[in-house]
Amino acid sequence: MITWSYDKTFEGLLTLVFDCYQKKVFPNRIVGTDNPQPSLFQSDYEVFTDEQMAKRVWDGLHRKVSATACQMLYYAFLSEAKDVEMMILSYMRKAFASESSIELNFGDKDVLELLKLDKKVGREAERIRMFVRFQKAKDDTYYASFDPRYNVLPLVVKHFENRFADQQWIIYDTRRNYGFYYDLQVSSEFKLVDGLVDSATGLLHGSIMDSEEQLFQDMWKSYFKSMCIKERINPRLHVQLLPKRFWKYLIEKQA
Amino acid sequence: MGDVLKKLEILAGAAKYDVSCSSSGSNRGNSGKGLGNASPWGICHSFTEDGRCVSLLKIMFTNHCMYDCAYCLNRRSNDVPRTAFTVKEIVDLTIAFYRRNYIEGLFLSSGIVKSPDHTMSLLTRVAKELRTIHRYNGYIHLKSIPGASPELIREAGLYADRLSVNIEIPSESNLKMLAPEKDYPSILTPMNSIHQGILVNKEDSRKFRSAPKFAPAGQSTQMIVGATPDSDQQILTLSSGLYNHQNLKRVYYSGYIPINKDDSRLPVLATPPLVREHRLYQSDWLMRFYFFRVDEIVNDKHPNLDLEIDPKLSYAIRNPWMFPVDINKAPFELILRVPGIGVKSAKLIVMSRRYGRISSYQLQKMGVVMKRAKYFISCNELASPTINEIKPESMKQLFMPKAQLRKKDKLAGQLSFTFPD
Numbered sequence: 001m002i003t004w005s006y007d008k009t010f011e012g013l014l015t016l017v018f019d020c021y022q023k024k025v026f027p028n029r030i031v032g033t034d035n036p037q038p039s040l041f042q043s044d045y046e047v048f049t050d051e052q053m054a055k056r057v058w059d060g061l062h063r064k065v066s067a068t069a070c071q072m073l074y075y076a077f078l079s080e081a082k083d084v085e086m087m088i089l090s091y092m093r094k095a096f097a098s099e100s101s102i103e104l105n106f107g108d109k110d111v112l113e114l115l116k117l118d119k120k121v122g123r124e125a126e127r128i129r130m131f132v133r134f135q136k137a138k139d140d141t142y143y144a145s146f147d148p149r150y151n152v153l154p155l156v157v158k159h160f161e162n163r164f165a166d167q168q169w170i171i172y173d174t175r176r177n178y179g180f181y182y183d184l185q186v187s188s189e190f191k192l193v194d195g196l197v198d199s200a201t202g203l204l205h206g207s208i209m210d211s212e213e214q215l216f217q218d219m220w221k222s223y224f225k226s227m228c229i230k231e232r233i234n235p236r237l238h239v240q241l242l243p244k245r246f247w248k249y250l251i252e253k254q255a
Numbered sequence: 256m257g258d259v260l261k262k263l264e265i266l267a268g269a270a271k272y273d274v275s276c277s278s279s280g281s282n283r284g285n286s287g288k289g290l291g292n293a294s295p296w297g298i299c300h301s302f303t304e305d306g307r308c309v310s311l312l313k314i315m316f317t318n319h320c321m322y323d324c325a326y327c328l329n330r331r332s333n334d335v336p337r338t339a340f341t342v343k344e345i346v347d348l349t350i351a352f353y354r355r356n357y358i359e360g361l362f363l364s365s366g367i368v369k370s371p372d373h374t375m376s377l378l379t380r381v382a383k384e385l386r387t388i389h390r391y392n393g394y395i396h397l398k399s400i401p402g403a404s405p406e407l408i409r410e411a412g413l414y415a416d417r418l419s420v421n422i423e424i425p426s427e428s429n430l431k432m433l434a435p436e437k438d439y440p441s442i443l444t445p446m447n448s449i450h451q452g453i454l455v456n457k458e459d460s461r462k463f464r465s466a467p468k469f470a471p472a473g474q475s476t477q478m479i480v481g482a483t484p485d486s487d488q489q490i491l492t493l494s495s496g497l498y499n500h501q502n503l504k505r506v507y508y509s510g511y512i513p514i515n516k517d518d519s520r521l522p523v524l525a526t527p528p529l530v531r532e533h534r535l536y537q538s539d540w541l542m543r544f545y546f547f548r549v550d551e552i553v554n555d556k557h558p559n560l561d562l563e564i565d566p567k568l569s570y571a572i573r574n575p576w577m578f579p580v581d582i583n584k585a586p587f588e589l590i591l592r593v594p595g596i597g598v599k600s601a602k603l604i605v606m607s608r609r610y611g612r613i614s615s616y617q618l619q620k621m622g623v624v625m626k627r628a629k630y631f632i633s634c635n636e637l638a639s640p641t642i643n644e645i646k647p648e649s650m651k652q653l654f655m656p657k658a659q660l661r662k663k664d665k666l667a668g669q670l671s672f673t674f675p676d
Contacts, residue, residue, distance in 0.1 A: 105610040237306030
């Protein structure tokens with residue numbers, strides 16, 4: 001068993017691939033450097049992330065498969081799924097070894113599994129676009145809490161920049177404790193000061209909430225309630241479409 | 256604004272029976288740092304407890320109405336609280352909801368006040384103010400009022416992403432009976448002028464890049480199912496015609512919910528016909544994404560859809576001669592006809608088989624429902640009896656949910672005889 005460790009970044013993983021080809025050694029297990037490992041799985045080699053090497057691998061991959069397929073690998077990586085690194089390594093080896101592109105060979109285990117992970121991550125990003133709820137603060141900034149399963153906030157920033165170009169907004173990932181702030185020009189990463197947001201409901205504190213905000217939340221709740229046709233109530237379908245893990249920050253599902 | 260809360264309750268409740276909620280099909284960009292854009296694939300923002308998507312702020316301008324349509328909550332003869340928004344109230348509410356990412360846009364409909372033209376111009380004014388004064392680029396769906404003049408509809412199309420006229424009742428004679436003030440010409444005329452407008456706009460934008468968009472997300476309509484004795488064949492033939500000739504983006508089917516219980520023109524139903532509605536949607540999908548012709552789904556011999564099994568399976572059982580389909584050789588269209596294989600897995604199959612033969616294990620991994628598909632395909636080593644060995648007649652039993660079968664057995668036991676027809 002050959003175990004390698006890397007810093008859990010995508011560049012780190014690409015560097016790892018570079019090292020594999022340089023050393024002509026391929027690990028059967030890839031772990032994070034910071035992960036305290038039981039001695040049984042001591043890392044045999046630690047990869048040092050190098051942007052240039054990473055870029056060479058990335059460019060090389062683009063010569064073998066389409067940009068869509070490359071993006072699929074990145075999305076799949078964001079899933080942080082168990083052994084996703086090994087799947088990506090194995091995919092890349094097949095891609096580099098093949099004359100023609102392997103990306104449409106969904107009969108292949110790695111190609112299909114990575115596609116499925118890519119879809120999962122894409123869906124989670126879509127869920128931010130769907131379920132984020134902004135609240136207006138006194139200083140005209142619109143704030144929203146979100147708790148995504150995967151680290152997908154960076155994937156949706158562009159969408160919100162385009163859509164809400166004329167308002168300042170913050171979307172905050174409460175699980176990873178970081179967010180993005182858009183100041184009407186650009187959006188940048190940002191860390192929230194403690195005590196401004198209620199951690200259970202994701203709501204702004206009364207002292208900084210805009211005076212009309214509560215009214216609009218009430219209107220939205222009332223609208224949501226009156227849209228339901230009682231004769232057709234279907235709780236199973238409801239939960240399937242609106243999973244319970246999102247309810248805590250959804251205005252319309254709060255009491 | 257507290258006043259608006261009350262109005263919202265009434266006028267949203269009045270609008271909820273319109274099923275359309277889609278916000279797709281338009282790719283209006285956010286020009287010059289204004290507010291909003293339209294996403295081409297549409298975004299749902301919430302889901303109600305009846306499992307319907309909430310994408311748009313779906314409200315009525317007013318629920319006052321001159322008409323007296325038997326199936327409608329807002330008909331003249333009903334004693335319900337009546338109210339009306341002002342243009343400004345709708346505009347402000349839409350923008351406030353939009354900025355909070357509650358909604359993808361506005362879906363505005365209305366009861367008919369004074370005249371169809373007057374009502375239509377009210378709706379258009381809302382859209383115009385949103386677009387021109389507030390630089391709002393989100394989605395707008397306007398209802399075109401039956402009987403409104405083509406000029407007004409043309410103007411509405413310049414600001415709206417989608418326009419729709421509801422057919423409501425799938426045959427003209429029944430429509431006349433239930434909605435005495437409406438007739439097919441008053442519905443089809445606006446539909447045709449929208450269709451014309453879209454075609455003309457297509458031509459124009461080929462010539463001039465700057466040609467203003469006309470209803471870029473097309474038009475849709477809705478039919479109520481189960482309020483009249485119309486057969487599924489009538490309903491689906493009508494939809495198929497609308498898709499082919501009028502170029503409609505969507506036809507919605509709405510299972511009839513007895514709102515006006517005392518009306519003798521309407522049937523008494525214990526529960527709304529939700530299964531039938533579901534089967535109609537499945538058939539609609541077969542026509543739009545699976546290359547089925549309407550007469551392959553329903554015809555004179557089978558005018559109504561089978562409620563126990565889905566229409567694709569039902570088609571397969573009626574046409575056993577075309578199976579088994581060889582997964583590794585058959586064309587895409589034929590693979591699509593296999594029950595248990597959807598559009599996505601069919602695409603995966605035809606893409607991957609270029610690299611080598613596909614096994615049944617791989618099919619399963621690609622998302623094919625083997626429980627169904629295995630009777631209709633041949634694929635390398637797969638050894639299960641196909642439809643032709645099992646006999647089409649007994650196939651249906653295999654696919655019916657267990658509870659339903661038990662119920663049927665019990666019924667058959669009680670009646671003790673079934674007569675062959």
